[in-house]
Amino acid sequence: MSSQEVDELLGHVGDATATADSEQFQVRVRRRTKSEAPTENMEDGARPLFSFGVIADIQYADIDDGYNFSCTRRRYYRHSLEQLRRATLAWRSESPRPRFVLQLGDVIDGFNKPRRASRSALDAVLRELEDAALVHHVWGNHEFYNFSREELAASALNSGREAATQDQGAALAEGGNWYHFSPEPRFRFLVLDAYDVSVIGRQERSERYSQALRLLQEHNDNEELNQPPARPGVEQRFVKFGGGFSQDQLQWLDRLLTLSDEKLEKVTVVSHLPVHPSSSDPVCLAWNYEEVLSVLHSHKCVVCFMAGHDHDGGYHRDLYGIHHLTFEGVIETPPDNDAFGSVYVYEDKMVLKGNGRVASRILQYP
Numbered sequence: 544m545s546s547q548e549v550d551e552l553l554g555h556v557g558d559a560t561a562t563a564d565s566e567q568f569q570v571r572v573r574r575r576t577k578s579e580a581p582t583e584n585m586e587d588g589a590r591p592l593f594s595f596g597v598i599a600d601i602q603y604a605d606i607d608d609g610y611n612f613s614c615t616r617r618r619y620y621r622h623s624l625e626q627l628r629r630a631t632l633a634w635r636s637e638s639p640r641p642r643f644v645l646q647l648g649d650v651i652d653g654f655n656k657p658r659r660a661s662r663s664a665l666d667a668v669l670r671e672l673e674d675a676a677l678v679h680h681v682w683g684n685h686e687f688y689n690f691s692r693e694e695l696a697a698s699a700l701n702s703g704r705e706a707a708t709q710d711q712g713a714a715l716a717e718g719g720n721w722y723h724f725s726p727e728p729r730f731r732f733l734v735l736d737a738y739d740v741s742v743i744g745r746q747e748r749s750e751r752y753s754q755a756l757r758l759l760q761e762h763n764d765n766e767e768l769n770q771p772p773a774r775p776g777v778e779q780r781f782v783k784f785g786g787g788f789s790q791d792q793l794q795w796l797d798r799l800l801t802l803s804d805e806k807l808e809k810v811t812v813v814s815h816l817p818v819h820p821s822s823s824d825p826v827c828l829a830w831n832y833e834e835v836l837s838v839l840h841s842h843k844c845v846v847c848f849m850a851g852h853d854h855d856g857g858y859h860r861d862l863y864g865i866h867h868l869t870f871e872g873v874i875e876t877p878p879d880n881d882a883f884g885s886v887y888v889y890e891d892k893m894v895l896k897g898n899g900r901v902a903s904r905i906l907q908y909p
């Protein structure tokens with residue numbers, strides 16, 4: 544679907560367009576005046592119930608451009624802050640304003656750690672996000688390159704704690720940092736921790752670290768475990784920069800989705816790692832993606848799964864009608880382009896208005 548078609552569909556929405564303007568990047572906001580702004584969706588007369596912003600893999604660091612691990616993709620570390628600024632300016636100028644932003648993880652890059660710049664880099668991105676909206680932060684591998692779990696739990700990236708204390712419809716899972724919130728009656732978001740079982744972010748003496756190491760050693764013969772195994776297809780996901788979900792978290796997910804089924808809610812699940820092989824490079828899949836899919840597929844309420852990590856992005860609608868969206872990463876987005884989206888939520892669908900590398904889509908509920 545073209546941006547123009549989505550614009551037509553979203554006739555009620557104030558339009559914000561981020562463009563590169565000469566040397567400086569500025570957001571040029573084109574707002575429809577009251578008289579020219581249609582008050583209704585041109586398709587069926589409905590107005591969105593609410594909207595939210597989405598952005599993935601900002602990976603900011605105040606360093607020169609570089610490359611990914613396999614040297615195939617350029618990374619614009621310093622410029623990612625400008626990209627974020629353009630996104631927040633666009634969200635701020637939208638009408639209605641997004642109720643919250645989903646930051647899908649890897650907000651700053653691991654290269655900050657050896658430079659002792661983790662705190663200052665995090666402060667810089669948080670400052671940019673400050674006025675945009677309430678932000679729900681997902682934890683990705685780069686969060687753990689920079690901070691321990693304890694440090695993350697005490698930081699502004701612990702949005703689960705904030706949500707649980709401020710919002711009656713939200714709760715942080717006991718003993719875990721996965722959580723849920725309901726921004727509007729009959730709509731719920733579940734934020735998962737894809738590095739629950741991992742060798743990054745877990746103490747070497749912990750059971751979850753041992754479990755992760757066993758899995759990696761079973762599936763990956765390389766000395767450097769960041770190097771994907773030679774085996775083809777989905778086996779390639781067993782890399783050190785990946786991770787998986789504990790049984791505790793899967794049981795929590797199942798329990799929450801059962802409650803949402805009963806309440807006839809529409810649920811969007813978010814995680815740093817994708818869980819559908821057709822929406823991601825196999826290297827980027829969560830280790831136990833099949834277990835997650837099996838839980839999702841046993842509930843009627845799930846409409847969408849949103850992830851980051853695979854900077855090339857991806858999309859697939861599975862056999863159960865669930866939309867699997869993997870958002871293009873800011874870090875590998877050239878300075879003259881963008882990578883963020885706004886999602887407008889209706890009774891029967893969500894409409895993603897993508898910017899730059901993020902495609903616009905209509906996400907009809909199953």
Ligand SMILES: Nc1ccn([C@@H]2O[C@H](COP(=O)(O)OP(=O)(O)OC[C@H](O)CO)[C@@H](O)[C@H]2O)c(=O)n1
Pocket residue numbers: 609610611612649653684685769784827852853854855
């Ligand atoms: N130039 C580099 C880049 C990375 N590494 C190390 O490799 C590990 C994986 O890190 P990275 O590629 O940065 O992980 P991302 O989450 O950004 O990317 C995931 C997918 O590949 C994107 O599609 C980590 O240990 C880095 O330190 C490196 O050594 N040299």
